[in-house]
Amino acid sequence: MKIPFIVLFVGIAALVHSGCTKYHTGPLSDHFDGRKFFNPGKPMSKTFADFVRWRMTAEHRFWPEFSELPVYDRPPERVYGTALRVSLVGHVTVLIQTQGLNILTDPVWAERASPVQWAGPRRVHPPGIAFDSLPPIDVVLLSHNHYDHLDLTTIARLWARHRPRFIMPLGNEAIIAGHDPSIVTEAYDWGDTVQLTPEVAVHLDPMHHWSARGVFDRNKALWAAFTIEGPGGNIYFVGDSGYGGGDYFRAARDKYGSFRLAILPIGDYDPRWFMAYGHMNPEESLLAFADLGGPLVLPVHYNTFPLADTGYGEPLVALNRALAGREDARGRFVTLAAGESWESGDED
Numbered sequence: 001m002k003i004p005f006i007v008l009f010v011g012i013a014a015l016v017h018s019g020c021t022k023y024h025t026g027p028l029s030d031h032f033d034g035r036k037f038f039n040p041g042k043p044m045s046k047t048f049a050d051f052v053r054w055r056m057t058a059e060h061r062f063w064p065e066f067s068e069l070p071v072y073d074r075p076p077e078r079v080y081g082t083a084l085r086v087s088l089v090g091h092v093t094v095l096i097q098t099q100g101l102n103i104l105t106d107p108v109w110a111e112r113a114s115p116v117q118w119a120g121p122r123r124v125h126p127p128g129i130a131f132d133s134l135p136p137i138d139v140v141l142l143s144h145n146h147y148d149h150l151d152l153t154t155i156a157r158l159w160a161r162h163r164p165r166f167i168m169p170l171g172n173e174a175i176i177a178g179h180d181p182s183i184v185t186e187a188y189d190w191g192d193t194v195q196l197t198p199e200v201a202v203h204l205d206p207m208h209h210w211s212a213r214g215v216f217d218r219n220k221a222l223w224a225a226f227t228i229e230g231p232g233g234n235i236y237f238v239g240d241s242g243y244g245g246g247d248y249f250r251a252a253r254d255k256y257g258s259f260r261l262a263i264l265p266i267g268d269y270d271p272r273w274f275m276a277y278g279h280m281n282p283e284e285s286l287l288a289f290a291d292l293g294g295p296l297v298l299p300v301h302y303n304t305f306p307l308a309d310t311g312y313g314e315p316l317v318a319l320n321r322a323l324a325g326r327e328d329a330r331g332r333f334v335t336l337a338a339g340e341s342w343e344s345g346d347e348d
Contacts, residue, residue, distance in 0.1 A: 023220040024171035024187075031190060036219040037171070037211070042244055044210050044219075044277055054274045061311030069125050069339040077135045078102070082232030083345050086261070089128045090338040091148055091304035092239050094263055095135075099200050099230050103139045105263065106149040106239045107158060113148035113305045115213070121148070121305040124312065128339030131157065139196060142168035143239030144223035145175055145211045148305055152179040159183045167194055167202060171221030175213065190224060200230040205252055208244030209278050227252065233260030236292065240265055240301065242277045243284035249291035259295035260344075264288055266319055267302030270309035279308070282319035289329055297333045304338065 026032070030040050038044075073087045079097035087095040089107070096103040109127050114120020137158055142150055155176060158164055166176070166185045173185040188194060194202045207225040212218040225248070228235040236252060236259045253259075269281035279301075280288065289297050302315040316335060323330045334342050 023174050023217065024222070026170070029189070031206070031222075032170075037222045038219060039206070039208055039210075039244065042208065046274060046277060048215065050274060054271060059270070059309040061309060061314070063306040063312045064124055066122070066124055069128060069337070071128075071337075071339045072126075072133070073129050073339050073341050074133050075102075075129065075135055075341065082230075083343070084232060084235075084260070085341060085343045086263075086298060086336075087129060087341040088298070088300070088336040088338050090123065090125060091302075092143075092263070092265065092300040093127065094237070094298065094300065095129060096228070096235060096237075097135070098232055098235075099197065101138050101196060101200060102135050103141060103228065104134075104137055104158070104164070105141050105226075105237050106143055107140060107154045108148060108151040109154045109157070110151045113146075113151075113307065115147065121307050123304050124306070125304065125338050128337075134162075137162040137164045139202070140164045140166045141202065141226050141237060142166060142172055143207070143226070143237070144169065144209060145172050145213050145221045146240065147213065148307060149239050150175065150213075152176065155183065156180050165196070167204075167226075169204060169222035169224040171211075175221065188224075189222070200228065203227040203229060203256075205255070206248045207238050207241040208248055209240045209242065225252065227256055227259075229256070234258065235260055236262040236264075236295070238262070238264055240278060241280060241288075243280050243287060244277075246287055246291045249288045253291060253293050258293055261298060262289070262292050262295045263298045263300055265301035266299040267315040268308040268310050269315075275308055282315055283322045285319070286322050286326070286329060289332065294328060294332060298342070299333060299335055 078100050079085045080100050085097040092106045093108050094105045109131050112120045112122045170187050173187040176183050176185050188204050190206050192204050204224040209223040211221045211223050226237045234256050264285050266282045266285045269275050269279045
């Protein structure tokens with residue numbers, strides 16, 4: 001990437017952020033110092049200068065040109081009882097259907113994961129579910145504010161069409177209000193519980209990450225993992241996370257006991273010197289799998305947007321290599337391509 005483009009991109013990002021004038025204010029906590037959020041005991045050492053150094057030395061590994069998917073999912077309107085159906089839309093956008101609820105994670109239907117739609121990382125496949133083929137969406141879980149996870153245009157489209165509950169960590173509601181103040185949002189802290197129905201609740205817990213949408217708003221909005229608790233078993237969703245020693249994963253297992261399904265990121269992890277703080281590689285995702293007690297795992301965060309030095313297809317190759325000889329784990333990772341789905345009739 002050439003320096004003029006870096007300067008241009010930074011200027012655009014800063015301009016976008018200028019429209020979000022207020023983030024979270026509230027009491028101090030073990031992860032909020034009154035101005036910014038942080039991972040307790042795990043300070044982030046990477047700076048904007050490190051970002052520039054990475055971009056100036058980035059490896060350009062293979063990513064294909066845009067192409068259609070071989071299949072597109074057309075999900076049913078509802079899935080009832082303890083049956084579970086999950087569909088990979090792409091990146092970390094997953095449609096979860098169970099207990100009569102339709103839940104979307106980090107929905108991104110945009111062409112680019114970027115402040116603007118004429119520059120920045122462009123998706124190489126369409127979303128695996130056409131927007132008009134979505135069933136009625138009841139709940140949207142937003143893990144944090146990076147552009148490949150919080151897509152304001154998609155959020156506005158979902159609000160106009162479905163009026164879902166938007167559930168997110170503290171501070172992210174300000175970003176959405178800056179785009180469209182009519183959208184109703186719900187912002188919560190780590191440790192909070194949100195009741196969706198009498199049988200189903202969502203819990204927000206730590207994940208090892210960070211946040212920013214511009215140059216001057218780093219860590220002013222919180223990030224979180226979600227546990228969907230229901231009669232069929234717990235479902236754990238992590239949009240982005242570094243491994244961070246695994247204590248957040250072990251704490252989740254201690255808190256919830258077991259998980260029916262864990263949605264874990266495995267991609268965009270190179271170069272390790274820059275990405276390790278916020279992105280797990282497949283080997284670390286396998287460690288997280290063990291920390292969580294060996295649930296079924298749906299790997300996400302790969303083969304959609306070229307966001308790092310990791311090449312297209314490399315995360316799955318590395319995952320298969322890490323799974324070699326691991327009989328306890330090999331059959332527990334359910335890999336889907338965008339547009340594919342997986343179903344379970346009862347608790348696994």
